[in-house]
Amino acid sequence: MLATLIYGERDIRVEEVADPVLSTGADAIVRVVASCVCGSDLWPYRGVTPTEEPHRIGHEFVGIVEEVGPDVARIKAGDFVIAPFYVCDGTCVNCLNGVSTSCLQGGWWGGDDKVGGFADGGQGERVRVPLADGTLFALEEQPDDALIPSLLTLSDVFGTGHHAAVSAGVGPGSVVAVVGDGAVGLCAILAAKRLGATTIIAMSRHADRQAIAREFGATHIVEERGSDGVKAVKALTGGIGADQVLECVGTKESMDQALRSTRPGGMVGYVGVPNGGPELPVRSMFSRNVGVNGGVAPVRGYIAELLPDVLSGKVDPGLVFDLTLPLTDAAEAYAAMDERRATKVLLRP
Amino acid sequence: MLATLIYGERDIRVEEVADPVLSTGADAIVRVVASCVCGSDLWPYRGVTPTEEPHRIGHEFVGIVEEVGPDVARIKAGDFVIAPFYVCDGTCVNCLNGVSTSCLQGGWWGGDDKVGGFADGGQGERVRVPLADGTLFALEEQPDDALIPSLLTLSDVFGTGHHAAVSAGVGPGSVVAVVGDGAVGLCAILAAKRLGATTIIAMSRHADRQAIAREFGATHIVEERGSDGVKAVKALTGGIGADQVLECVGTKESMDQALRSTRPGGMVGYVGVPNGGPELPVRSMFSRNVGVNGGVAPVRGYIAELLPDVLSGKVDPGLVFDLTLPLTDAAEAYAAMDERRATKVLLRP
Incomplete structure (x- = not known):
């Protein structure tokens, strides 16, 4: 064969x-x-x-x-x-x-x-x-x-995006941001929508992927990254950040983006295979009660x-x-x- | 005054x-x-x-x-x-x-x-x-x-121990381990018991604190630390680790103990103020789907x-x-x- x-x-x-x-x-x-x-x-x-x-x-x-x-x-x-x-x-x-x-x-x-x-x-x-x-x-x-x-x-990919959403606790009325616009990130948007999220912010710079993101249920698109990306997410979420952020990339930058875009008491659901790290910054997570849950999706x-x-x-x-x-x-x-x-x-x- | x-x-x-x-x-x-x-x-x-x-x-x-x-x-x-x-x-x-x-x-x-x-x-x-x-x-x-x-x-301390248990998702039938036998760790045992945990493993080396741990609902005491402590917790939990581990100390060693004592798919609830770190080891958390949630307790x-x-x-x-x-x-x-x-x-x- x-x-x-x-x-x-x-x-x-x-x-x-x-x-x-x-x-x-x-x-x-x-x-x-x-x-x-x-x-x-x-x-x-x-x-x-x-x-x-x-x-x-x-x-x-x-x-x-x-x-x-x-x-x-x-x-x-x-x-x-x-x-x-x-x-x-x-x-x-x-x-x-x-x-x-x-x-x-x-x-x-x-x-x-x-x-x-x-x-x-x-x-x-x-x-x-x-x-x-x-x-x-x-x-x-x-x-x-x-x-x-x-x-x-x-x-x-659909099960993996769903795992990000489930691990973060997405449910009816959730305000969600998704970091990563690859197939998993896009599926995470679909999964969040399916689970009842009412605000879904897709972080994406590619027009073709933005179109699928919208099709899957994204209500907002943020093109900025880093501190500007965090600022844009906060501007869309009453100044505090998203209830759940779905991290679908696996780099230090994407995890940092996810953690900082989460509101106090919120949760990052992560399924991006960590690319040689990064270690998670426990002190800032602790002071804001931002949890991290997820992993290789079952x-x-x-x-x-x-x-x-x-x-x-x-x-x-x-x-x-x-x-x-x-x-x-x-x-x-x-x-x-x-x-x-x-x-x-x-x-x- | x-x-x-x-x-x-x-x-x-x-x-x-x-x-x-x-x-x-x-x-x-x-x-x-x-x-x-x-x-x-x-x-x-x-x-x-x-x-x-x-x-x-x-x-x-x-x-x-x-x-x-x-x-x-x-x-x-x-x-x-x-x-x-x-x-x-x-x-x-x-x-x-x-x-x-x-x-x-x-x-x-x-x-x-x-x-x-x-x-x-x-x-x-x-x-x-x-x-x-x-x-x-x-x-x-x-x-x-x-x-x-x-x-x-x-x-x-009671609210903080309760926060560890709530953040980790302790509920009826939970198999819980508690790292730390200070006032917060002891209260975490009480909180876990109150929320319905049926197995509660207290990690403690002090006889007086072990007595309070038992009084508060601990079903088992583990005196070992490090890899021996992990081994002892696994021996009490069908070889896989606890559903939820409550980290009530805040050192690198205690968080490591907590993460390694948690079963795949389980959660660490942490309320020990992180003492200058440690950063969390994302790859091992990812591969085993072990989440971390908690922080300064509301x-x-x-x-x-x-x-x-x-x-x-x-x-x-x-x-x-x-x-x-x-x-x-x-x-x-x-x-x-x-x-x-x-x-x-x-x-x-």
């Missing part, structure tokens, strides 16, 4: 690799219907994270189950499934606590899983899925093809809640995909996102 | 000072019935915070209103009042948001207040109370003298909720006072706490 590998900085290749096989009784083999490139894939692509040797890449996909092992009870061949960006059993104490990203048996795509060895990355034609009953979410019926992009966001647990609104068309998170390419053009997909010609690229095998 | 001043490291004196007078129409003059020494008062006492010049000290007191200004509507002469450890108007947006410690007009005892100039410190015979209607909580009737210690804890807003249980005797937070001295012995009160001969000292003018 074909799969995407990263060889090093700005070196993405689609190559013929061995087909995956069932390696434990709890595995499934899934034929990928759609996958995509994540903002976090750009780290090794840009060389921020060094690539020691060529390896498979990708961690978001939806597909059709082709085969299951003898211990798989819930998932069956023919199911249309959504895979979260990680593997989880759904039964351990952390999964039951809603933190399936900390699954005691869990693991990550594209590397050696804890159970059964290598698991494929998703940016390919097929994937061995460990702990299939826990990892995969099966739809009751085959979805309309037009829904594929939105279903694919449940694999990561999206598997959110699919059941978010799916009905996707299926009904009430929300359309798939709008974050502004480019669709065949799998064989994966290198161009990375380049387009790296050069900001695309917000998020969908790959079709 | 008599009042307590700090002159420098380990130099506390009780001196004759001018009686306070009404300086704005919103002021009240309160005759102090009881005050006390706070753990945070030990910082200047120990020289950790330098004392540039002699000044008044103290910030927790209860008393009887002697006189009110013409703009005071709610508080009246003769009222028995509880003062929080800060001044607040009760009407600004931050007060209405439940964060009266960030009151737009508010201030602190023992220094120049934003309204009306100098406000006394509480460790004295009388206090000028700015913004009396917002700051003071008046009881409906004069309390029994035996209740004075518990009522005094509503000025700071205790004024908690009095109405906590008072009924104090008046009924359902809770007895006044047990944290293990020494009562006349105001004239304030220097000995500080020494006793500094040398850990007392957990918390009550002063009677």
Whole structure:
């Protein structure tokens, strides 16, 4: 089959690799219907994270189950499934606590899983899925093809944006600001709107992303950054800042922006993978009672809640995909996102 | 009147000072019935915070209103009042948001207040109370003298322990660990119990404090610290850590203890004034979805909720006072706490 590998900085290749096989009784083999490139894939692509040797890449996909092992009870061949960006059993104490990203048996795509060895990355034609009953979410019926992009966001970005909003405590009447206008930031706007926020301030400088932000429910756009950005948010929030700020970038600057844009007693919900730090300034958080909550989003647990609104068309998170390419053009997909010609690229095998 | 001043490291004196007078129409003059020494008062006492010049000290007191200004509507002469450890108007947006410690007009005892100039410190015979209607909580009737210690804890430590528990999201069935066995940590145990926690692990090495911890609802005591302490907490919590950990110290070590003792997806509620740091380790928090929430406790807003249980005797937070001295012995009160001969000292003018 074909799969995407990263060889090093700005070196993405689609190559013929061995087909995956069932390696434990709890595995499934899934034929990928759609996958995509994540903002976090750009780290090794840009060389921020060094690539020691060529390896498979990708961690978001939806597909059709082709085969299951003898211990798989819930998932069956023919199911249309959504895979979260990680593997989880759904039964351990952390999964039951809603933190399936900390699954005691869990693991990550594209590397050696804890159970059964290598698991494929998703940016390919097929994937061995460990702990299939826990990892995969099966739809009751085959979805309309037009829904594929939105279903694919449940694999990561929509669930991750939702996690930012839930972690920050967004609810009816909330005054929210969102730092970051990538796919996750945009989905955080959609999630905040869905949860009842009535003021949603999108911090964005790009006209195309501002348009999606408005479509998703942003009531205001702030283009300024740093102290000017904080000032602009305060001007829109009675001088005090937002109840909840959703941090969807992961840099020192973005976290600083988020903390300073939050009102006293408010909360930052953060899902931007912290890029080598930053450490959080506890004294200013303490004096203003600004909390920080979030982390690597346990999206598997959110699919059941978010799916009905996707299926009904009430929300359309798939709008974050502004480019669709065949799998064989994966290198161009990375380049387009790296050069900001695309917000998020969908790959079709 | 008599009042307590700090002159420098380990130099506390009780001196004759001018009686306070009404300086704005919103002021009240309160005759102090009881005050006390706070753990945070030990910082200047120990020289950790330098004392540039002699000044008044103290910030927790209860008393009887002697006189009110013409703009005071709610508080009246003769009222028995509880003062929080800060001044607040009760009407600004931050007060209405439940964060009266960030009151737009508010201030602190023992220094120049934003309204009306100098406000006394509480460790004295009388206090000028700015913004009396917002700051003071008046009881409906004069309390029994035996209740004075518990009522005094509503000025700071019981409300602060409660804030740690509320900020961390403690509720029915919670599995809680408490870092710190000072008056605030002990009150955090009581607050967690009151909010329905069913497992409460007190981290304490002192037999006398362990006894109060048990009395307040601790179900387990952990004497170990550092990695051994984390291991002990995990051994009591199915291997994963506590749902909520209440950090009631404020050092780098105590926050580290708290973060590492929290289960994935859990929350640290912190009220220990951060002692010159520490910055929070965002990457480990992110990977485990451990949040941090809390800060300088808005205790004024908690009095109405906590008072009924104090008046009924359902809770007895006044047990944290293990020494009562006349105001004239304030220097000995500080020494006793500094040398850990007392957990918390009550002063009677």
